[in-house]
Amino acid sequence: MSHPDRRFYVVRDGEDAPPLHLTPASAPRDHEQDAPGRDAEPHPVIEGRVLFKDDAEPGKSLQVRIVGSITRLPRSERARAGARGTAGVLLTVAQGVRSWIVRAYDAATFGVHRRQIRAAEAAGDREALAEWIERKQRAQQARHTRLADLPGMVVGLAKLAGAVAAGTGGVLLVVSIGVGMAGVAEPTTVFAAVFSAVRSVFSAVAFVWPAVPVVAPLALALAAYLEGRRVGALPRWISGSAEEAATGRDVIPDEGAILNALRNLEISALNKAFRGGWRPRFVLPTERDGKGYRTQVELPPAVTVEMIVKKKPVLAHNLVRFPVEVWPTEPRNLPGVLDLWVADQGALTGPVPPWPLLTDGVGDYFKGVPVAMDIRGKTIIGRLFEANYGIAGMMGSGKSTLIITALLGALLDPLVDADVFVMAVNADYDPMKPRLRTLMTGTGEEVVEACLATLRDMYDDLNVRGKALQEHGARAVTRELAEKDARLRPRIIVIDECQALFMHEEYGAAALEIAVKLESAARKYAVTLIFATPEPSSASLPRRLMAITSNKACFAIGDQTSNDAILGTGSYTAGISAVGLEPKTDEGPGDVGTFMARGFTAKPGLLRGYYVTQAEAGVVVERALRIREKAGVAAQPEDERDLLEDLAAVLGGEMRYLADLPALLSRHAPRWAPYARLSGKQLREQLAELGVKVPSTGNKWPVYPDLIREALALRAAQAVDGAN
Structure with a gap:
């Protein structure tokens, strides 16, 4: 030593x-x-x-x-250890008594059956739900039968007791007669011996009985203590030593570990409360909650939940967790109470289960579709009807995956039509193209113009939808109305990389104005808008728009300002933050697919999005096409265009080269998909079919306005001749 x-x-x-x-x-x-x-x-x-x-x-x-x-x-330490031991014994006995009460209550009210039924309902497992309902009915019927048979059983026992007494008396009588006839003893000797034995038994009982009121409670307490040891667990501040209770860090966040974590947050007001002998009141003792533990503790005066939230990284460290695994909040109905949820270590890592609609099932726009899981493992349904989405996050954090999952679920509803505009060049949405009404990608002006035109057309279409609702005498679109009236089919418009739209020098202000008007008015008309950007700010996701957006999702983000731009001002301070999430990098997946959500559930919280690969998305789209075909729903036709008239409009009085005309036509009619895919060679071939021969002057193929006007005049003359 x-x-x-x-x-x-x-x-x-x-x-x-x-x-x-x-x-x-x-x-x-x-x-x-x-x-x-x-x-x-x-x-x-x-x-x-x-x-x-x-x-x-x-x-x-x-x-x-x-x-x-x-x-x-020291003697003081021994006294504290003795007090903890006594408290531990009393708490264990109380836990044993509670276990008996719970078991008795469950037996009386079919508690096991009720819990299994609730679990099956929450999981959506109809087969298990039907089985447990049937089990409960059988158990209730069996109990009813036993109670009905009870009076008969009592009568039977009474008859049996009488028969036994009569038989015993008869046997004693026969034995006494035999003894008398044999001359062994007097016949009454047999009865005297039996009465003496019975008297001895009663004497023994009378001797022991005074000790029963003392021994019985002790035996009952011992039995309760053993039951408590079997089912209960003591908090660390009781079960551990004084030194461990003061400084220990435990992976199980029981009351003792939570107090230790709070004690070491370096919050002066909280430290003062501890020094002053503050005794916390646990509104909700630590209990298992999904993939973690939940506790509610009333904070002392001068200590707010916001103070705890600001110290979240230290709190997580004290609880042996990462910051994203610890969620301190303040319940709406319990001011001054810290509602603390602590995930199991590593609960937010690893793959999520397959998307529920991956291999079978249909979508329902009006009921919503599965998009994510909460950190407790429950499937979260993303609303589509009367909802709009704002999504943000660093590149590689998973924001497009959330859109794709929600959109695939919507496309499995045969009534839904969707338009997708991506202000960047990528193939994320290509597998859905056969089922989409519009898919335009790229950084060119034509995508921005087509997107703006679609928003304007959709806003104008609200008048059509409003008149249709008036005709049906309804206040909002329902599934029944959408099935009867094609004018009321649900529409979804996705604008990915929306910063290119709202920050456009020429069209940005107009786009914001029409988007705000459309989102404000479209709630009951079955129109859903989805905006996504990697750089949330007041410019890329304007506050006017986010203020009326119902569902907001923030994936890994760089700073507090960006976090609040998508989730709302003050979110970061209130602990509603995605700043601690890590995007996917070359070193690992980070927290890809995990996002802080507002509007998806009753309270903001972390969700983990489902993931569907491009190959899987293609299979889902094929199923969606079959579902739509089986339902007999035809895609809404796009407005027909006249190529010659559109050419006359874009040319005006000026000559243009053939290679420049496809872009001009696309800007002129952004919703007409054939123009977006048109090339100069294809345009020349289509004009030749219409009888218009474009000269190849210097291999530049000039197109003159007179040439197009002559073709229009010739076609009109031919139509007149045909009519005559």
């Missing part, structure tokens, strides 16, 4: 005595052991474990054999 500056705790194996405290200074030196006048008493030898409290690894132990003088812990 060459560590004079260390403190040791010796825990004796196999004994229930409190730990012994040993310091090198407390052991007598060798020259003192032989000093005159000292009693020749051998030093005690203790087999035990030495716990080095200042080691880097808490709880590290070393098996040793210690020879030397020892001293017990």
